Amino acid sequence: MAEPYFRRIMADIRARIASGEWPPGHRLPTTVAMRDHYRAAFGSPTLTNSTVRQGVTLLIEAGVLRGQQGQGVFVAD
Amino acid sequence: MAEPYFRRIMADIRARIASGEWPPGHRLPTTVAMRDHYRAAFGSPTLTNSTVRQGVTLLIEAGVLRGQQGQGVFVAD
DNA sequence: GACAATTTGTCCGTATGTATT
DNA sequence: CAATACATACGGACAAATTGT
Numbered sequence: 001m002a003e004p005y006f007r008r009i010m011a012d013i014r015a016r017i018a019s020g021e022w023p024p025g026h027r028l029p030t031t032v033a034m035r036d037h038y039r040a041a042f043g044s045p046t047l048t049n050s051t052v053r054q055g056v057t058l059l060i061e062a063g064v065l066r067g068q069q070g071q072g073v074f075v076a077d
Numbered sequence: 078m079a080e081p082y083f084r085r086i087m088a089d090i091r092a093r094i095a096s097g098e099w100p101p102g103h104r105l106p107t108t109v110a111m112r113d114h115y116r117a118a119f120g121s122p123t124l125t126n127s128t129v130r131q132g133v134t135l136l137i138e139a140g141v142l143r144g145q146q147g148q149g150v151f152v153a154d
Numbered sequence: 155g156a157c158a159a160t161t162t163g164t165c166c167g168t169a170t171g172t173a174t175t
Numbered sequence: 176c177a178a179t180a181c182a183t184a185c186g187g188a189c190a191a192a193t194t195g196t
Contacts, residue, residue: 159193160192167187169183170183171182
């Protein structure tokens with residue numbers, strides 16, 4: 001396990017933010033949509049919401065993202 | 078759910094560190110021991126390792142703790 | 155070196171709660 | 176009220192690193 005999935009997810013999200021693809025205030029895809037995306041991207045057909053959440057939670061804690069219940073997860077300012 | 082369990086666990090660990098009870102380099106109790114402790118402390122007989130880990134992981138990410146696989150979790154310097 | 159025991163690390167699957175639309 | 180979407184928690188499985196026998 002070179003890099004665990006949740007870290008690869010964190011890195012991917014950070015990269016999109018750094019590149020400007022996801023600017024501050026941008027709403028990320030839903031948890032389920034990201035799950036499906038990373039399932040395809042990583043070739044891991046069993047990757048779960050839980051793993052996506054693990055990465056997202058750490059980025060929220062780090063202040064990179066902002067979760068708003070019922071609405072979505074956004075790039076912090 | 079005023080404060081979720083994993084946040085209460087984080088707060089408790091931070092408080093022990095701040096008070097000097099757990100100085101830098103101190104080894105924390107094992108995940109299972111902490112699970113049992115917080116089950117009693119919070120009166121939640123079903124609190125799991127996963128929930129303890131969630132709090133510990135966030136504190137590791139924040140640089141407060143340092144996890145060493147096979148050995149233990151320690152207070153960072 | 156081989157092996158088991160211990161402990162942290164990652165991941166899966168499910169259930170339920172809470173907030174917004 | 177219903178649908179959507181994030182938030183927390185449970186419980187189990189297996190992998191990886193360390194230590195001791």
